[in-house]
Amino acid sequence: MNFDNEFVTIIKGNSMFPMLISDISSIYMTRKFDQLRQNDIIAYKHPIDELHPVEKIRVHRILKTDENDYLVAGDNSLTFESIKEQMVIGVLKGFCRKKKYVDCKNHKGYKIYTLFWCGSMKRRNFLIKYINPLLQKIDKYQIRN
Numbered sequence: 001m002n003f004d005n006e007f008v009t010i011i012k013g014n015s016m017f018p019m020l021i022s023d024i025s026s027i028y029m030t031r032k033f034d035q036l037r038q039n040d041i042i043a044y045k046h047p048i049d050e051l052h053p054v055e056k057i058r059v060h061r062i063l064k065t066d067e068n069d070y071l072v073a074g075d076n077s078l079t080f081e082s083i084k085e086q087m088v089i090g091v092l093k094g095f096c097r098k099k100k101y102v103d104c105k106n107h108k109g110y111k112i113y114t115l116f117w118c119g120s121m122k123r124r125n126f127l128i129k130y131i132n133p134l135l136q137k138i139d140k141y142q143i144r145n
Contacts (some may be wrong), residue, residue, distance in 0.1 A: 005032045007090065015074025016041070016059055018135045019113065026099050027059065034068060036085065038062055040112050041104070042094035044072070044083055057089065061118065075117055076132055093144030095131065 007029050011020045020027065029043050036042065038063060046056045060081070064071040068085040094103045102110050117127060 001111075006030050006093070011059060011095075013074075016061075017074075017075050017076040018060070018132060019075055019097070019117075020095060021097065025095055027095045028093045030093050031090050033091045036062055036065060036091065038065055039118055042072065042088050043092075044087040045089060047087070058109040059092070063118070069124075076128060076139065078128060 008026055009029075010023060011027055014022050015142045019025075041061050043057055043058060043059050046058050047140070048055050050097055060072040060074050060077075060104075062070045063071055063080065070083050070088075071080050072083055086130045092104055094101055094107075096102070104110055117124065
C-alpha cells in the first residue's frame with residue numbers, strides 16, 4: 001500500500017527480530033521527518049556495491065547520530081553500517097505484530113523494549129547471543145499453533 005507521504009509493507013529478514021518477525025510483521029513508515037534521532041527505526045536504500053549487486057531497502061535502528069551521518073544496525077545484529085541522511089526514505093511510525101498495532105511514539109511497551117534492548121552494547125551482545133535463539137523458537141511454536 002503506497003500513499004504520498006506514508007507506506008506500509010511486510011518486513012523481510014531477521015535483522016529487526018525480536019521486535020519484527022519476517023513475513024509476518026507489517027511496518028508503517030512516513031516519508032515526512034524533520035530530524036532523525038538515536039533509536040529511530042528507518043528505511044534506507046542500501047547502495048549497490050560488490051557485495052550487494054542489487055539495490056535493497058533496509059530497515060534498521062539508528063544507534064548514533066553525527067550531523068548527517070548515522071550509525072545503524074538491526075536489533076538482531078552486531079554488524080553496524082554508516083549511512084548518509086540522503087539514503088533515508090522513511091521513519092517507522094508503527095508496526096503490527098501478532099495482529100496488534102504498536103504506535104512507536106505512544107506505546108509504553110515499545111519504549112521499554114527500546115530502552116532495554118538498545119540501552120547498552122554489552123546487554124545487546126548478551127541478548128543477541130543467548131536470548132534471541134530462545135525467542136525465535138517460541139515465536140516459531142506460536143506461529144505454528
